[in-house]
Amino acid sequence: MAKMPTVKDVAEHAGVSVGTVSRVLSGEAAVKPVLREKVNNAISALGYRPNVTARALRTSRTDVIGLVVPDITNPFFAQLAASIERAALECGHSLMLASSHNDSEAEQSHVSAFLDRAVRGIIVVASSDGSGLELPASVPVISLDRRFGTFPLVSTNHAQAATLIADHLYGLGHRRIAYIAGPTDTEAGRIRKEAFVSRMDGFAKTGEAVDLEIAYGRFDYESGERIARNLLSRRAQDRPTAIAAASDQQAIGALRAARDLKIDVPRKLSVTGFDDISLANLVVPRLTTVRQPADMLARRAVSLLLAEPPGTADETVDGSLIVRGSSGPCPQPKADMTGHTN
Amino acid sequence: MAKMPTVKDVAEHAGVSVGTVSRVLSGEAAVKPVLREKVNNAISALGYRPNVTARALRTSRTDVIGLVVPDITNPFFAQLAASIERAALECGHSLMLASSHNDSEAEQSHVSAFLDRAVRGIIVVASSDGSGLELPASVPVISLDRRFGTFPLVSTNHAQAATLIADHLYGLGHRRIAYIAGPTDTEAGRIRKEAFVSRMDGFAKTGEAVDLEIAYGRFDYESGERIARNLLSRRAQDRPTAIAAASDQQAIGALRAARDLKIDVPRKLSVTGFDDISLANLVVPRLTTVRQPADMLARRAVSLLLAEPPGTADETVDGSLIVRGSSGPCPQPKADMTGHTN
DNA sequence: CTGAAAGCGCTTACAG
DNA sequence: CTGAAAGCGCTTACAG
Numbered sequence: 248m249a250k251m252p253t254v255k256d257v258a259e260h261a262g263v264s265v266g267t268v269s270r271v272l273s274g275e276a277a278v279k280p281v282l283r284e285k286v287n288n289a290i291s292a293l294g295y296r297p298n299v300t301a302r303a304l305r306t307s308r309t310d311v312i313g314l315v316v317p318d319i320t321n322p323f324f325a326q327l328a329a330s331i332e333r334a335a336l337e338c339g340h341s342l343m344l345a346s347s348h349n350d351s352e353a354e355q356s357h358v359s360a361f362l363d364r365a366v367r368g369i370i371v372v373a374s375s376d377g378s379g380l381e382l383p384a385s386v387p388v389i390s391l392d393r394r395f396g397t398f399p400l401v402s403t404n405h406a407q408a409a410t411l412i413a414d415h416l417y418g419l420g421h422r423r424i425a426y427i428a429g430p431t432d433t434e435a436g437r438i439r440k441e442a443f444v445s446r447m448d449g450f451a452k453t454g455e456a457v458d459l460e461i462a463y464g465r466f467d468y469e470s471g472e473r474i475a476r477n478l479l480s481r482r483a484q485d486r487p488t489a490i491a492a493a494s495d496q497q498a499i500g501a502l503r504a505a506r507d508l509k510i511d512v513p514r515k516l517s518v519t520g521f522d523d524i525s526l527a528n529l530v531v532p533r534l535t536t537v538r539q540p541a542d543m544l545a546r547r548a549v550s551l552l553l554a555e556p557p558g559t560a561d562e563t564v565d566g567s568l569i570v571r572g573s574s575g576p577c578p579q580p581k582a583d584m585t586g587h588t589n
Numbered sequence: 590m591a592k593m594p595t596v597k598d599v600a601e602h603a604g605v606s607v608g609t610v611s612r613v614l615s616g617e618a619a620v621k622p623v624l625r626e627k628v629n630n631a632i633s634a635l636g637y638r639p640n641v642t643a644r645a646l647r648t649s650r651t652d653v654i655g656l657v658v659p660d661i662t663n664p665f666f667a668q669l670a671a672s673i674e675r676a677a678l679e680c681g682h683s684l685m686l687a688s689s690h691n692d693s694e695a696e697q698s699h700v701s702a703f704l705d706r707a708v709r710g711i712i713v714v715a716s717s718d719g720s721g722l723e724l725p726a727s728v729p730v731i732s733l734d735r736r737f738g739t740f741p742l743v744s745t746n747h748a749q750a751a752t753l754i755a756d757h758l759y760g761l762g763h764r765r766i767a768y769i770a771g772p773t774d775t776e777a778g779r780i781r782k783e784a785f786v787s788r789m790d791g792f793a794k795t796g797e798a799v800d801l802e803i804a805y806g807r808f809d810y811e812s813g814e815r816i817a818r819n820l821l822s823r824r825a826q827d828r829p830t831a832i833a834a835a836s837d838q839q840a841i842g843a844l845r846a847a848r849d850l851k852i853d854v855p856r857k858l859s860v861t862g863f864d865d866i867s868l869a870n871l872v873v874p875r876l877t878t879v880r881q882p883a884d885m886l887a888r889r890a891v892s893l894l895l896a897e898p899p900g901t902a903d904e905t906v907d908g909s910l911i912v913r914g915s916s917g918p919c920p921q922p923k924a925d926m927t928g929h930t931n
Numbered sequence: 932c933t934g935a936a937a938g939c940g941c942t943t944a945c946a947g
Numbered sequence: 948c949t950g951a952a953a954g955c956g957c958t959t960a961c962a963g
Contacts, residue, residue: 251727253940264950269942276943279948299705300646301940304955307642311685311706318671320867325667329660332688341702343653344686346674360683363641364653385593468871499871506873525662529810529841531848531873595956606934611958618959621932643956646939 252293261289272297303365310340312552313361315354315371319346321466321496322524323539324372327391330545331370338553340367351378362386368552371395375432387557391548392539393435400561401548403539405435406442408566411537412519413446415568416489420577421517423458425478425487427497429466436466439493439521460487464497471500479508479516488516488577495520495527495536502530502573513575523569532572540564594635603631614639645707652682654894655703655711657696661688663808663838664866665881666714669733672887673712680895682709693720704728710894713737717774729899733890734881735777742903743890745881747777748784750908753879754861755788757910758831762919763859765800767820767829769839771808778808781835781863802829806839813842821850821858830858830919837862837869837878844872844915855917865911874914882906 254272258265263282270276271286278286289295303309312335316324332342343366347354351374358379361369368387372395373379379388379396390400416424426443429436440461447457462478464470471492479486492498498520505512512518512532520527523538543564551558596614600607605624612618613628620628631637645651654677658666674684685708689696693716700721703711710729714737715721721730721738732742758766768785771778782803789799804820806812813834821828834840840862844854852858854874862869865880885906893900 251940254942255940265941266943266950266952267948270949273942277948282949296701296705298646298707298940300642300649300651300707301955302942304640304642304646304939304957305941305943307955309642319661319674320664320667320671322662322664322667325662325664328686329662329688332661332686341699341706342686344670344674344684346671357683363638364683365640365642468867472871503871503873525810526868529814529845531845593956596958597956607957608934608936608959609932612933615958619932624933640956643939644958646941646955647957647959649939 251298252295253298254295256293257286257289257295260293261285307365309365309367311343311364311366312340312549313343313345313358313364313366313369315345315347315357315361315369317347317349317354317372317374319344322526323495323522323541326524326541327372327545330541331549334542334545334549338549340549340553347374349374351375354378358388368557370548370552371398373433375430376434377432387552389548389552389558391544393433399551399559401544401551402435402561402563403544403566404563405438405566408521408537408539409439409442410446411566411568412491412521413443413450415535415570415574416491416517416519417447417450417454417457419489419517419574421457421487421489422455422577423487424489424491425460425462427471427474427490427492427501428461428463429493429497431463436493443491458487466494466496468496468500468503471497472504473500475501475504476508479504479510483515486510486516489518489574490516491519493521495522495524495534498534498536498573499526499530502532502534512573515578517574517577519574527569528571530573535571535574536569537566538569539566593640594637595640596637598635599628599631599637602635603627649707651707651709653685653706653708654682654891655685655687655700655706655708657687657689657699657703657711657713659689659691659696659714659716661686664868665837665864665883668866668883669714669887672883673891676884676887676891680891682891682895689716691716693717696720700730710899712890712894713740715775717772718776719774729894731890731894731900733886735775741893741901743886743893744777744903744905745886745908746905747780747908750863750879750881751781751784752788753908753910754833754863755785755792757877757912757916758833758859758861759789759792759796759799761831761859761916763799763829763831764797764919765829766831766833767802767804769813769816769832769834769843770803770805771835771839773805778835785833800829808836808838810838810842810845813839814846815842817843817846817860818850821846821852825857828852828858831860831916832858833861835863837864837866837876840876840878840915841868841872844874844876854915857920859916859919861916869911870913872915877913877916878911879908880911881908 254265254268258268345357373393388398390398428440462474520534520536527534596607596610600610687699715735730740732740770782804816862878865878869876
């Protein structure tokens with residue numbers, strides 16, 4: 248608990264002024280080598296460490312980046328947080344994390360708390376669309392994955408990624424497909440769904456029609472399981488032959504439901520996810536999905552935030568299809584198939 | 590980007606001194622109601638928000654709690670982090686999170702960074718035993734789940750919890766059991782293993798002998814899968830009838846391996862975990878495990894940290910057995926069974 | 932109960 | 948290149 252040494256102590260020990268100490272600390276200004284040497288010696292002799300609070304007060308700048316996510320126990324967000332922390336660290340910044348529990352009021356107050364704390368910048372994965380509007384924002388703010396207010400967005404190209412899945416399923420011959428969508432109040436949820444739907448509509452025009460059914464839920468395991476259970480609790484001929492989910496968690500829930508109903512995946516049913524969380528490669532069967540490049544997203548978000556001046560343009564990163572065991576050829580042509588063949 | 594109003598602005602607007610403003614802000618000192626009123630009006634009129642940095646510099650105290658975990662993408666730690674954030678928020682504190690990636694040097698430097706930042710206190714889930722020794726620690730530090738340095742530890746009663754699992758498996762008739770242990774350089778890993786082993790030894794004395802095999806790994810999915818694959822790639826009569834893992838992640842990996850090898854769980858093999866992460870209830874089959882009460886652990890850690898004076902005694906919380914589908918009766922008496930029956 | 936003033940530990944014009 | 952001094956926005960003895 249000994250009192251920490253200050254610049255003043257260092258200055259005395261080195262026989263220079265505090266200004267000089269500060270200048271060698273910053274490394275910016277030119278200091279005569281002899282003095283620099285003395286100061287550095289004093290610093291290590293005393294075990295001096297700069298007081299970041301004082302520095303922050305003086306410069307009204309810190310090296311802390313604030314991150315707000317809707318739910319840190321969501322594996323995708325945890326992944327994102329880990330990547331951001333790494334990216335921030337590489338730039339000499341540290342991370343302050345807050346979880347909004349999908350509550351836009353909590354989100355709002357976390358952002359305010361960060362602002363009060365004079366963080367260097369804020370990255371937020373919005374809890375829902377329309378949150379975060381009308382913010383004073385004295386520091387740069389970046390939306391990640393889901394738009395927050397009107398701040399620049401770094402995200403996966405949800406439309407492109409969803410299209411990848413649509414093509415994959417159609418290519419496997421599936422013509423009766425169910426789509427488990429994410430919340431309609433999130434842009435990510437909507438875009439993924441719309442891109443998927445419009446791709447299927449496109450196929451209907453040039454090839455075979457697709458019987459597409461859409462169910463809406465949250466992005467979590469439970470939603471996926473519940474919805475899939477509904478979808479699959481029908482006579483076999485009325486069931487979809489493929490379920491495309493808007494998140495890996497939903498897809499894993501769907502796998503669970505299929506298993507409970509003794510529906511063989513992928514022989515009787517194909518299931519696909521979205522995100523490529525680490526678990527996707529561990530479930531049974533391994534999940535076909537589209538990878539969101541968390542590392543790249545994190546890196547881009549941090550660098551937009553730290554850029555001078557801060558970036559203002561949206562950025563988009565393509566997803567990539569990861570084919571694993573949960574998707575396969577459509578079981579067999581339906582007897583009651585409508586639409587033409589080519 | 591307008592300059593934020595300060596106490597001085599408020600004081601002028603209210604026609605009082607800055608001291609008075611500060612006093613109504615703190616709520617501690619007595620202030621004449623008329624003045625208090627004026628000050629409050631000025632505060633809302635100007636939209637004044639206290640500058641936390643200045644306050645921190647002056648009082649050398651903040652309301653930030655630092656948390657270091659070995660890996661935020663580990664679902665158990667994510668759960669813990671979420672619980673701690675909630676507990677901290679309830680006490681008007683916010684959370685600063687760092688992930689050490691199981692590297693004790695990174696851990697060390699994160700702790701230093703928190704110290705530099707004059708956090709209110711630090712909670713650390715140690716990356717391994719022996720990390721965090723000889724720390725100056727100008728603020729309270731609490732170890733959570735795994736001991737950090739010599740700081741007080743809040744943890745699940747690993748021994749009691751491991752015993753619960755041992756009893757469960759023995760009670761189901763299993764006599765050839767493999768235990769997938771956690772890293773031997775973590776206390777949690779060692780205690781869980783030792784308690785399990787010693788319970789089994791106890792049975793050997795009073796009942797039937799247990800053929801116990803131990804394999805060591807990390808706490809993650811991959812370790813569990815790899816080790817289980819080894820364990821199970823033998824002739825059926827040489828295989829364990831039950832695998833107890835030191836973490837849910839390992840157990841889920843083991844489930845994966847069993848599935849790949851077409852070994853029916855629980856009919857041919859029982860598998861148990863440890864933690865009760867949310868996924869445990871979603872894998873196929875659902876995982877029998879022992880629940881670590883994350884919420885309670887978090888709450889206790891935060892309250893020890895914030896107590897005046899800070900708590901110094903270790904605290905332990907019991908785990909509870911959660912029986913699900915991955916464990917069942919031992920397949921059938923072995924022909925080559927040694928040991929007596931009772 | 933209230934005001935005037937010192938000071939937390941830095942950084943940064945300002946002189947020299 | 949270096950020192951002396953002001954000041955970031957607060958809180959808190961110290962008088963009164």
